[in-house]
Amino acid sequence: MxxxxxxxxxxxxxxxxxxxxxxxxxxxxxxxxxxxxxxxxxxxxxxxxxxxxxxxxxxxxxxxxxxxxxxxxxxxxxxxxxxxxxxxxxxxxxxxxAGELPGRPGVARLVEEAAAAGWLLAVASTSAEPSVRAVLEHTVGAARAADFAVFAGDAVERKKPAPDIYLLALRGLGIDAADAVVIEDSANGLAAALAAGLTTVVTVSTYTADEDFTGAALVVSSLGDAPDELTQVISDPHRLDVGDEVRLSHLTRLISP
Structure with a gap:
């Protein structure tokens, strides 16, 4: 799988x-x-x-x-x-x-690494699906965005921190929680992912930097895009020894026995 x-x-x-x-x-x-x-x-x-x-x-x-x-x-x-x-x-x-919302550092790079390695790609968000798809296409390009499964908006009644959107994503992808890594930015999102049994990496954002991310497998400032935007590690309980960028090899270690 x-x-x-x-x-x-x-x-x-x-x-x-x-x-x-x-x-x-x-x-x-x-x-x-x-x-x-x-x-x-x-x-x-x-x-x-x-x-x-x-x-x-x-x-x-x-x-x-x-x-x-x-x-x-x-x-x-x-x-x-x-x-x-x-x-x-x-x-x-x-x-x-209009290009007013540039993608966060490292997202497009990590997506390309995952696609090349045969990973499934998805977005799970409580935002409206048109909004999600617009951001996704702008961040990774229309061609790569077509490879994503999108679970969004009112697809579930209960929004994060309830786990419903992530449980829906697991069913839609046909995978077990042990076979997925989630990238989140908020305590609500982390709580939702953890309640679904998912390993979660947090990249803090404008409004979430001071939130409690207990339970995250890794907390960083961003995924990183060297040399212009380097990852700053905030919490690394698994001792992944992330350097300037979060790479697919780090995520693989989180879900490999």
Missing amino acids: SPALIFDCDGVLADTERYGHLPAFNETFAEVGLHVRWTDEDYARYVTIGGGKERMASLLTPEFVVREGLPRDAEGQRAMIAVWHRIKTGKYTAKVA
Whole structure:
């Protein structure tokens, strides 16, 4: 059975949260007439909520609904959130297409190593699938992106830190958890992967650097792209002795007996 390399999207493939999702949320709020603008500090809290619809829905306190003149019934609110989210997804994917969100260091390199070695490739994310595919294609190229299985968005009801998206990925890939390595960037993502029994490497990102990554097999600043972007090791409990870059050989050691 071929091993698999499974990536989260936001914060892993690209630094999407600060430069993509946050401005897209704020532009959407302005377009639909909401008196809301999330600051960096605000978004550091909202980013811990898995899923864009869920982040928007968290605004809907009774006081906010009355103040903004929004629907008070649950069905009306769900329909409204769906419209907001479609608008936001369109704004976000436009930013990706415009090249505003460069891929994180080492992702494209590691993907090529894995593909050459016959590994399965996948993305497992609670973001909307169009957004995920746009980031993936921009980061690794359209041709290589076609080799990925994508499990995203509302494919599961429970979002991270629940393990559901990773359990779905394992079923879809037809593999056991012991045969896969996940690349995550957040404590929520790590918790989801660990609950699915998956070995997980963490590459910290803008909003997650201070989170608790207990249980990760490796924690690094990035996957690394020498000589311009070198990996800084934060935690290496398996003593992989990562140098300037995280290589496929390091990941292989994590899942090989």
